[in-house]
Amino acid sequence: MDAIIENLPIFLGGFWKTLQLLFLSGIGALVLGTVIAAMRISPVAALRGFATVYTEILRNIPLTLVLFFCAFMLPYLGAAPEYFTFAVIGLTAYTSPFIAEAIRSGINGVALGQAEAARAIGLTFGQTLRLIIMPQGIRMVIPPLLNVIIALTKNTSVASAFFVVELIATSRQIINLRGDATIAILLGVAFFYLLITVPLGLVAAHLERKVAVFR
């Protein structure tokens, strides 16, 4: 326990880095994921094809490989070597198709009759989406989106292998200093992760129940 308390500043530094990774790549993935989802339902065939290929590739390769690309190929393509930025780019790219799929399945979850009814009373395409589909779709989308964010929280740990000093990397530093307290240090790291994932999970479960009643 004393190993954690005396190294608390280092721990908090790592936790802060993890939060930064989570926040920046979460925002990035939400934006990019929404764009990809929009591309996948767009009437323009080229956009649909591009979004489909993008989704299939990124969903079927490991995150480690994506981060490898960001850490070793982006500098070659002329990006300034800043590993934190590379990790954010990699996590954003990797998470965006999952966000897109969550959004798409939420929108698809709105009963077809809703859209038909909206069209039948003469609403336009924009009105149908804005007033009928979106308000219902977003409710259904939020729980799965939160689940993707929870997964992202856990995925930030992979950045530790690519020169980003977040929670896992700091724990390895501290273990090097205090080899006798490995169990306590790793449990401390686990605690910090649970501090993010458990509240998010509870919110997701709560919303899920509410949505279920709503339906």
Place this chain on the structure above:
Amino acid sequence: MSNNVLFDVPGPRARRTSRIASIVTSVVIVGGLFYLYLALEAPRVTANGTETPGMFDPTRWDVITDGRMWNAILVRGLLLGTLKMAAVAAVFALLIGVIFSFARTARSKWIRIPAAVLLDFFRGMPVLLLMLFILLIIGPGAYWAGVAGLAIYNGAVIGEALRSGIQSLPKGQRESGLAIGLTPVQTRLIVEFPQAFRQMLPIIIAQLVVLLKDTSLAYIIAYPELLNIGLRQLPTTYGNRYFFTFFFIVLIVYLTVNLLLSWVARIVARRTASGRKTRRTGPTAGKDEKVGVDTAAMNAVMPDSS
């Protein structure tokens, strides 16, 4: 939602606009890819004046005719590294999942509540942390640390899936099992569990794809799997100029294996879905009977799909 409900059938003008947009975006996408190709293809001049060839230069690709390289990637990396770890971890994950799902639905709260806490603990944890935990504290070597980390984490996820499968079964299943004189344990094993497993099979297979992808985390704990061999060992043996080539090969191998598995998952999902449909249209199917998968419960177990 099919698009044709959302807007009227496009007339000639709308069709033309959409066709033009399609062509313009195609040009933009192809242009972007071509730019990327040129950027990779161009030779580089390093600071001390030596010129390194572009990424598609034959001197960077002559390695693909080398049988030993393919042996290293496909046999040592994929088969004896990644797939061996994934297969063993999958078996243990299924076992752990079954045990968790039983513990989680046990009648005694002395079993149920600790199981729930443990499940949430393991599910809220990065797999990498579990692997490190086992590696540094129990110390069974990188292979077993990787297998155990993957098995525990994915076991927890599969356990949660099976639990929601068991709980989404109609109550009558359990009641009729008890009514014909089976003990509660027999009812769970013979009546409820097989149905829950069948219903959750698509999710379980999807989770196994995730498990396969996550074996790449073992790279970080220095286990020689596909990523480690392809992007660490081979560039050291053959020289760093082949890095891009090896990256490309590893990417293709992962894509092929995972797309194959996802394809199997989709077929299984369609089979179980159609199985349910025939059961539903049967004469006994009542409206209040809840045979289908509870989608809310499914979402609850999906988080780990990333």
